[in-house]
Amino acid sequence: MRKNLNVIAAYSIMMGLIILVGIFQSWNIALSIFNLCLISAVMTMGANIQWGYAGLINFGIMGYTALGGLAAVLISVNPVQEAWSAGGSNILFSLFLIIGMVLAVRYVLKKYDKSKLRTYIIATIIISGIILVRFVSEPGIEAIEEVNPAKTGFLGGFGLPIIFSWIVGAVFAGGLAFIIGKVALGLRADYLAIATLLISEIVIAIIKHEDWLTRGVKNVIGLKRPAPYEVDLQQTDWFINLVEKFNFSKLNLIQDFSERQIALNQLVIEGSSIFVKLCYSGLFLVVVIILLILTQKALYSPWGRMMRAIRDNEEAANAMGKNVVKQHLLIFVLGSAIVGIAGAMLVTQDGLFTPGSYRPMRYTFLIWVMVIVGGSGNNFGAILGGFAVWFLWIEAAPIALFVINITTSGLADNHFLKQHLIESVPYFRFLIMGIGLLLIMRYRPKGILPEKIEIK
Amino acid sequence: MDFINAIILLLNYIFVPALTYGSQLALGAIFVTLIYGILRFANFATGDMMSFGTMAAILFTWYFQSLGVSLGVLPTALIAIPFAIIFMIFYMLLTDKFVFKYYRNQKSPPVQLAMVSIGVMFVTQAVVRIIIGPSDRRFFDGEKFIIKAGEFKEITGLNEGLAIKSTQILTILVTLILVSTLFWFLNKTKTGKSMKAYSDNEDLALLSGIDPKKIVMITWIIAGILATIGGTLYGLDKSFKPFTYFNNMLPIFAAAIVGGIGNPFGAFLGGYVIAFSEILLTYAYKKFFIYVLPESMEPDGLVQLLSTDYKFAVSFSILVIVLLYRPSGIFKGKVL
DSSP: TTTHHHHHHHHHHHHHHHHHHHHHTHHHHHHHHHHHHHHHHHHHHHHHIIITTTTTOOOOOHHHHHHHHHHHHHSSOOOOHHHHIIIIIHHHHHHHHHHHHHHHEEEEEEEESSSSSHHHHHHHHHHHHHHHHHHHHHHHHHHHHSSSTOOOOSSOOOOOTTTTTHHHHHHHHHHHHHHHHHHHTTTHHHHHHHHHHHHHHHHHHHHHOOHHOGGGGGGGGOOSSOOOHHHHHOHHHHHHHHHHHHHHHHHTTTTTTHHHHHHHHHHHHHHHHHHHHHHHHHHHHHHHHHHHHHHHHHHHHHHHHHHHHHHHHHHHHHTOOHHHHHHHHHHHHHHHHHHHHHHHHHHHHHOOBGGOOOOOHHIHHHHHHHHHOOTTTTTTHHHHHHHHHHHHHHHHHEEEEEEEETTTTTTTTTTTTHHHHHHTTTGHHHHHHHHHHHHHHHTTTTTTOOOOOOOO | OOHHHHHHHIIIIHHHHHHHHHHHHHHHHHHHHHIIIIIOOOTTTHHHHHHHHHHHHHHHHHHHHHHOOOOBBOOTTTHHHHHHHHHHHHHHHHIIIIHEEEEEEEOHHHHHHHHHHHHHHHHHHHHHHHHHOOSSSSOOOOEEEEEEEHHHHHHHHHHOOOOOOHHHHHHHHHHHHHHHHHHHEEEEEEHHHHHHHHHHHHHHHHHHOOHHHHHHHHHHHHHHHHHHHHHHHHHHOOBBBBHHHHHHHHHHHHHHHHTTTTTTTHHHHHHHHHHHHHHHHBBBOHHHHHHHSGGOOOOOOOOOOOOGGGGGHHHHHHHHHHHOOOOTTTOOOSSO
């Protein structure tokens, strides 16, 4: 109990802050901050596994998040039959061609020794394969994109409940991480950072511009929900009764029946959106807790000890007979898969998929700030980092506004400096993040909750 | 005649733009490579430092414009650049003193310095956006074209026009002058040689009496010059938008690595390699083939290898190929 005091204190302060937002701003805002905090926590857990456990730098978090989001679309949207009949066969055929191409390259790689000839053969296979695939897929893609472009114009998905996409998102992200890991994990740390950053940009470029698969920048809206809809809730009896029960004392003060009815309606509308957000919070909380238990178990298992050994001294671990390359690949895939889950959760919560909104600042660097600030190598720290940084990110604008108003209170309201500063309030969040990161790295380089290894 | 037309077409749409874009990338890549070679970390704040320098140049340009100072046919920004450079160097030395110096003295691993540079990136981005705002700005004035497409057609009587913007010539000339001065400085002067020595082997350089503080300061000064001029030239040629500058960091990094990180000459050429391959692979060759091939063989499609949206993909693929086959870059890296 005693040694965990700082963890408990840090989490209580965090929850207290969110509750304060609920009291002073509104419970709706507090809950949406809480939900995004939970999603950020999942992302930081993924990044923390890679950086904190194994010391691998992954600046491609944005790419995995987007792939998770793509999974949510592909799983939950109903299939567009017309589009399938228009161009589905071409797409499937190109898919087979790509698989064939990969197998051919693998065969050549395995069968022949390294030589100039082998390189040329592989290059020929890849180039002719790409030309062939483009030749086959182009008419299909055009046909698909022409099917009712204002509403669909893409293949659609499988029409399954969106919850499944959380697993599929993990599989997608893990698959991508496997390919990237095979190519790039041998690189030195800073090269790996740059390479993963570039790959995530490419993933976003593909998602943005392959309209037949993702609708691209036309966005997919109105995804299915795992939680009830507000409009339905407002008409169900049990929910109205529940709201009535909760606000019994408040409602009893109103004498007039019709006024009471209006007040009740207002409460039901507010209550419904809070209820939906609570449903999401419950779902997300389950994911966070499951992942936390798993990652904690892994951290204190023999495997976790081995990962720390590899992180702290690669050569020594290698000499002890640990397969460093394989373990790096494994942890790269695992961490990315967790980020993929978070990506699917994010799209599930928003109910829409907007490829244009994936920016490296928000989805890669901010997550890294969370990991570093929270405490790399410590799961509780990573989750706390996700909460604290996301909270600051949202509340930075009101805080900055408050500070500006105080510092410039001597100036007239229409003074140009004051007006300019108030207009640029949204950008103060970058400033706060940057300064926070620099201060933490300087004075508490292990984060708020540092890594603490105890042998159990 | 058709053949000349085809060549003019390629010059107009591929060669001149790629040469300009390549010069802009090259300046950024030399900046990255110098920081990597001497201060030994990958600077993720590159793009934002360039946008900071450009912002300073824009502010000075506006000031000079309000005073009524101008260079006639040349853009006013040229007078603003020296002042912007001083401003930029001041900012860089300040960040070095308050941020990077501590980690250098601690002998922190490069990865930690890279993380710190992310903090600097956030702060710089915030400062730029707070001061000048996130919107798209053009600050070019003076004569826009050296040759307009129409005039070229009239003079030569060809079907294809060749338009050369004054900013393109300006970019290429300034880059050439700057880069040759830099190489002269690095290879011929005593300070330059001591920088090379410091990059090669820090301990040995210290033993032979080289002052590390001076080396670091000169590195930041050169970096400030490169960042400001590179950024301003890009802004003059296209437009200034903080987000684009942040994104330009990716091809700049690719150029530096392709050329062999730590090797300024490699970075210089790397910029052109990236620029030319991006434009060559995403250009639609339809018109070119119409000129070159006989009428019966005219292509139906655009004859475009990759859609322009995949510009980043090109620079990354080059990066992967280079890293797989020549991990130290085309020109051997890690020697200054």
